Amino acid sequence: MHLRPYSAEDLPALTRLFHATVHTVTAAHYSPEQRAAWAPAEPDLDRWRMKLAAEITIVAERAGEMLGFCSWTPEGYLDFLFVHHAHQRKGIARALCAEAERDLVTRGVGRIHTQASVTAQPFFRRQGFVLVRHQSVKARGVELPNAVMEKPLSPA
Numbered sequence: 001m002h003l004r005p006y007s008a009e010d011l012p013a014l015t016r017l018f019h020a021t022v023h024t025v026t027a028a029h030y031s032p033e034q035r036a037a038w039a040p041a042e043p044d045l046d047r048w049r050m051k052l053a054a055e056i057t058i059v060a061e062r063a064g065e066m067l068g069f070c071s072w073t074p075e076g077y078l079d080f081l082f083v084h085h086a087h088q089r090k091g092i093a094r095a096l097c098a099e100a101e102r103d104l105v106t107r108g109v110g111r112i113h114t115q116a117s118v119t120a121q122p123f124f125r126r127q128g129f130v131l132v133r134h135q136s137v138k139a140r141g142v143e144l145p146n147a148v149m150e151k152p153l154s155p156a
């Protein structure tokens, strides 16, 4: 597996991975209605393009297959972290998240934070993130519970 910067041609594979992961991996914690609101069958490609262009995005791949992706802002907000449903628990998210942390440390950012899905909270705890607060966010009119979590970053 290697990590590389996202490029515009990755968008179809990235949105497919996002949709498939939400509808399989998070099914234990989110209802079909919540998952449909989170990851609708037809992705809003303009919105994706806008978001990903505004953030630092990397993908994990092996032999041309996308295994996961991660995006964050230069200020330290980790936005997306998704791993292919067939490649869970292989350390892919750990590698993606470590890269985000490394990048932020080189930018002099002292804290990384995210809105962790219920599914992802054990992962983030394991990476040293702590709970800031539980909350609920609205996606297409549907409430999705998640948690604000953060981790201090030490200078390199």
Ligand SMILES: CC(C)(COP(=O)(O)OP(=O)(O)OC[C@H]1O[C@@H](n2cnc3c(N)ncnc32)[C@H](O)[C@@H]1OP(=O)(O)O)[C@@H](O)C(=O)NCCC(=O)NCCS
Pocket (backbone or CB within 6 Å): 021, 022, 025, 026, 079, 080, 081, 082, 083, 084, 087, 088, 089, 090, 091, 092, 093, 094, 095, 114, 115, 116, 117, 119, 120, 122, 123, 124, 126, 127
């Ligand atoms: C959360 C997610 C990104 C983790 O990806 P992953 O590549 O499977 O995670 P890793 O293999 O790097 O996990 C590293 C460690 O985190 C912990 N961890 C990861 N997933 C866990 C889980 N479901 N339950 C408990 N601990 C978990 C474990 O300690 C794991 O190490 P181990 O496998 O040696 O025990 C992945 O499950 C996912 O895509 N979830 C759905 C999308 C999502 O909710 N994304 C976050 C949006 S905020």
